[in-house]
Amino acid sequence: MAKRLTNNTVAEVLEQRSSLEGRTAETQAASRRLPFAHPTLRSVMAYVYMLECRDGSFYVGLTRHDWLETGVGEHQNDTFDGYTAARRPVQLIWAQHYDRIVDAIAMERRLKGWSRAKKKALVRGDFDALPGLSRRPG
Numbered sequence: 382m383a384k385r386l387t388n389n390t391v392a393e394v395l396e397q398r399s400s401l402e403g404r405t406a407e408t409q410a411a412s413r414r415l416p417f418a419h420p421t422l423r424s425v426m427a428y429v430y431m432l433e434c435r436d437g438s439f440y441v442g443l444t445r446h447d448w449l450e451t452g453v454g455e456h457q458n459d460t461f462d463g464y465t466a467a468r469r470p471v472q473l474i475w476a477q478h479y480d481r482i483v484d485a486i487a488m489e490r491r492l493k494g495w496s497r498a499k500k501k502a503l504v505r506g507d508f509d510a511l512p513g514l515s516r517r518p519g
Contacts, residue, residue: 427485429492431475431500432456434468439500443489449476475504 428449432440444452453473456465465471479485492500499514 425482427479427482428452429477429479429485429488430473431492431504432465432471433474434465434471436468438468439474439497440465440468440471441489441492441500443485445482449473449478 425445426447427443427445429441429443430449430453432442432453434440440456442452442456444455446452453471455461456471457469459466477485477488479488492503495503496514499511502508502510502514
């Protein structure tokens with residue numbers, strides 16, 4: 382089972398990297414539905430991460446770099462012209478390691494569909510609140 386990281390610094394996330402292993406049944410099932418199944422792509426490790434931007438908004442991303450620091454650093458520098466470019470500085474608030482890129486892609490897609498309230502519950506580790514935040518009102 383993949384473990385959630387809630388450290389605010391890249392160094393703390395990297396220290397815990399060695400303790401991460403496995404993946405959830407849900408991400409295994411999602412990865413089988415992805416359009417590519419090349420064994421090399423499946424074996425590449427990755428991180429899914431969430432950044433909090435200067436304006437308080439969240440950015441969910443994925444990096445295939447061996448070090449999460451590289452992926453987050455690209456958002457702090459002028460490497461990307463995307464969403465975070467006008468919202469610097471950014472702070473890492475959550476990250477999760479995956480041994481297989483397909484599992485990371487599945488989780489990134491899932492998180493991007495979540496409400497702000499559900500993302501905040503994940504970041505603070507309030508897993509009991511997640512099912513209630515998944516239900517649509519009505």
